[in-house]
Amino acid sequence: MEFDKLVHQPTRLQLFAYLYRHGETSFSDLADDLDVTEGNLSSHLQRIEDADAVRVEKEFVDRKPRTSYELTETGREKFEEHVGTLEALIDGLDNGG
Amino acid sequence: MEFDKLVHQPTRLQLFAYLYRHGETSFSDLADDLDVTEGNLSSHLQRIEDADAVRVEKEFVDRKPRTSYELTETGREKFEEHVGTLEALIDGLDNGG
Numbered sequence: 011m012e013f014d015k016l017v018h019q020p021t022r023l024q025l026f027a028y029l030y031r032h033g034e035t036s037f038s039d040l041a042d043d044l045d046v047t048e049g050n051l052s053s054h055l056q057r058i059e060d061a062d063a064v065r066v067e068k069e070f071v072d073r074k075p076r077t078s079y080e081l082t083e084t085g086r087e088k089f090e091e092h093v094g095t096l097e098a099l100i101d102g103l104d105n106g107g
Numbered sequence: 108m109e110f111d112k113l114v115h116q117p118t119r120l121q122l123f124a125y126l127y128r129h130g131e132t133s134f135s136d137l138a139d140d141l142d143v144t145e146g147n148l149s150s151h152l153q154r155i156e157d158a159d160a161v162r163v164e165k166e167f168v169d170r171k172p173r174t175s176y177e178l179t180e181t182g183r184e185k186f187e188e189h190v191g192t193l194e195a196l197i198d199g200l201d202n203g204g
Contacts (some may be wrong), residue, residue, distance in 0.1 A: 102124065
């Protein structure tokens with residue numbers, strides 16, 4: 011059983027789950043909903059972006075800059091694989107295997 | 108959503124899952140079955156023991172020393188809580204919540 015540290019780290023696991031579920035989300039919504047500091051959020055998003063698992067979009071909304079994040083196909087696959095590993099671990103508990 | 112780092116760290120998560128499922132297990136069986144080095148295993152078991160989540164038993168079997176590990180009630184509870192958190196995360200994916 012292998013865990014991908016990119017996805018397994020607690021804050022990033024929540025980020026992946028959030029983006030997987032909600033699709034494209036602004037930086038400020040992520041910071042609010044996940045209850046992490048902006049500095050912490052930035053550094054985790056950067057690491058996920060470096061792995062090509064998230065795509066960043068910068069635009070202006072009502073003349074204010076807005077930065078949004080969305081999982082790439084790679085990101086969705088990595089997360090799905092990770093959930094599969096966790097499900098296997100949990101399922102194994104009942105089987106005495 | 109809170110992750111307990113004691114349980115969440117990948118090697119320890121596998122250790123918890125293994126001990127939860129198999130009950131008391133010798134050090135050498137753990138090292139074999141989890142495919143971790145003895146040094147790595149020792150340090151993770153020590154950390155789990157420091158948190159009172161595992162109990163150690165030393166005995167002689169055929170005149171050879173044998174060290175075994177078993178989750179304490181605290182250890183079982185911590186692991187069950189963690190699995191509950193993971194299940195909530197996974198279940199949430201379908202609900203768009």
